[in-house]
Amino acid sequence: MTAQALHNSPAVHTVRLEPVGIEMEVAEGETILDAAFRQGVSLMHGCKEGQCSACKCLLIDGDVEMLKYSTFALSDPERDSNHILLCRSLAYSDVAVELLNYDEDLLSRSIPVKDFNARLAAVEPLTHDIVAIALDLDQPMKFWAGQYADITLPGIGLTRSFSMGNPPADGNRLEFIIKKYPDGAFSRQLDGGLSVGDRVSVRGPYGTCFRREGRDGPMILVGGGSGMAPLLSILRDQAASGETRPVRFFYGARSRRDLFHLDQFEEFARSLPDFAFIPALSHAEDGDGWTGETGFIHEVLRRHLSEMDEVEEADVFSCGPPPMIDAVLPVLQIAGVDSARVYFDKFTPATR
Helix, strand or coil: CCHHHHHCCCEEEEEEECCCCCCEEEEEEEHHHHHHCCCCCCCCCCCCCCCCCCCCEEEEEECEEECCCCCCCCCCHHHCCEEEEEEEECCCCCEEEEEEEEEEHHHHCCCCCCCEEEEEEEEECCCCCCCEEEEEEEECCCCCCEEEEEECCCCCCCEEEEEEEECCCHCCEEEEEEEEECCCCCHHHHHHHCCCCCEEEEEECCCCCCCCCCCCCCCEEEEEEHHHHHHHHHHHHHHHHCCCEEEEEEEECCCCCCCCCHHHHHHHHCCCCCCCEEEEECCHHHHCCCCCCECCCHHHHHHHCCCCCCCCEEEEEEEEEEHHHHHHHHHHHHHHHCCHHEEEEEEECCCC
């Protein structure tokens, strides 16, 4: 390396993660969380954009600068008491932090984040505002069921995060379920801006809401909207595993026209030893002819939990809009579900 190259290389610092005792490198200009992704150190995280607080920790020592973040994720009093968000923290010296939330199983199953080239292979409408897409990767991505990836559209530089809906065994082709918004920058590209065969870039995997293996007790899946995708990946992976634990899938929608993949859930009910799909409509319409559950999904979940066995031993995975997650969490707590076995992924709005 030339002297000029050495001069231009960013300084590299050491980050020590307590109480797990892991050390890793971080370059100046790189967030601590991105450095962890690059080196395969899987820390608790969610949005990666300073919106959700999943990566909040305590700065023990060192000099960091915080990029822009939401005070909903990190309040001013917390910042004043040396709390930081790893996804927004740039290191300017060696740093030591105390992890407030960490998962030994997660750390043991870390997968380094990598970049992949891909081709749009399929686009399929599922409802009036939800579409499925498939990407064929030039090389397979290793991921755990329930994780997500960033998709970037070359040329316009637009990046959005979406959860894989397929199981990890299908790493060469990734399937995604995407909700379309009237003013959504990515959504608009699905109405003629993107064509089958177009190239895209993929980076991943991300996410801590993935299927845990070899567990006792029931598995409870709770979702809404495009939150179907990671839960479907978990369900498909669970079915392929041969494990026989009870599985209950609660899915909230507004009306009958917002439900999809019902045939797949009927097949799961036939093939799995103890499975039930429990959709609920919050705004059932007169013409729906709906005879199933009604109300918001957290209300339906509350009623069913009171009748379920071994709730204390359950693994719960909840994915969807933040208001839904915020309503579900206290229901689980009241029902006696172990908080260490509750995994969730808030689908926060894009900030870029």
